[in-house]
Amino acid sequence: MEDLAIEMRVSRGLLAQSRLHPTNPQHRNPPEGWEAAVVKVARRRAIALERLAEKLDAGAKPAKKRRASARKPGRKTARGRRGRRS
Numbered sequence: 001m002e003d004l005a006i007e008m009r010v011s012r013g014l015l016a017q018s019r020l021h022p023t024n025p026q027h028r029n030p031p032e033g034w035e036a037a038v039v040k041v042a043r044r045r046a047i048a049l050e051r052l053a054e055k056l057d058a059g060a061k062p063a064k065k066r067r068a069s070a071r072k073p074g075r076k077t078a079r080g081r082r083g084r085r086s
Helices: 002-008 012-018 034-059
Strands: none
Touching: 002 012, 002 034
């Protein structure tokens, strides 16, 4: 929401209030042009995510096959007593 507030040159509080239900006394109308600002920010994020995906894809190693666990039934796990559900 921070980048949207910067793009629209409004406070984060105003954006938060505009997201409230209209019957809420704290509700404020969204600023003019909010739709275009959301599109602009979404496109920037999409480009950044695509670049990140390409970077991670290029550096990814092939996944190793996992061996089946040799754990015996009924044996306590490393989590011990705290990890048990009651």
